[in-house]
Amino acid sequence: MKKSFKSFIMAFALLLAGTLFVSMDKACPKCDGTGYIRNECHVCHGTGYNDCRTCNGAKMIRCTFCFGDGKYVCPHCHGRNPNCVKCGGQGYFDCERCKGTGKITCTICNGEGHIRCATCNQQGYLQWKCPECNGTGEVKDDED
C-alpha cells in the first residue's frame, strides 16, 4: 500500500516536470522558434537584384564620348578641311570609346542589366531579431 503510493507520487512528479519543461521551452509562435523574423525584400521582391535604372535593363547606354553618334567631328578641322591630315579629310573620327556603335556597356551595372539590391544587401529578404522572444526563439509560457 505504501509502495504504490510512492510510485504514484513519482509518476505525478514526472508528469509535473514534463509539463514544466514544455511550458518553459515553448517555441516562439511569432518567429516559429527561429529567433528572427524574415520578410521578402519589398524593393527587389526577393530576387536580390533591381533593374538598372541607368540602362533600364538594356545593359548598354549611349556613348558619353560621342553622344551616341558613333563618331565625332574632327577637332582639328571641325570637319571643314578635306585635306586635313588628322582625319584624312573625312571630317570626323570613329569613336574609339564605343567602336563606332554609339553605345557602350552600362557603367552603372557593368553590362549586367541589374544592380545589387542595396536594401537587402542582395539577400532577397530582410531579417531582424524577433521582438517577441528577443532572438532566443523561445518564450516563457506566462499564462497568468
Ligand SMILES: [Zn+2]
Ligand atoms: Zn532587395
Ligand SMILES: [Zn+2]
Ligand atoms: Zn545598367
Ligand SMILES: [Zn+2]
Ligand atoms: Zn562613342
Ligand SMILES: [Zn+2]
Ligand atoms: Zn580633320
Ligand SMILES: [Zn+2]
Ligand atoms: Zn520569436
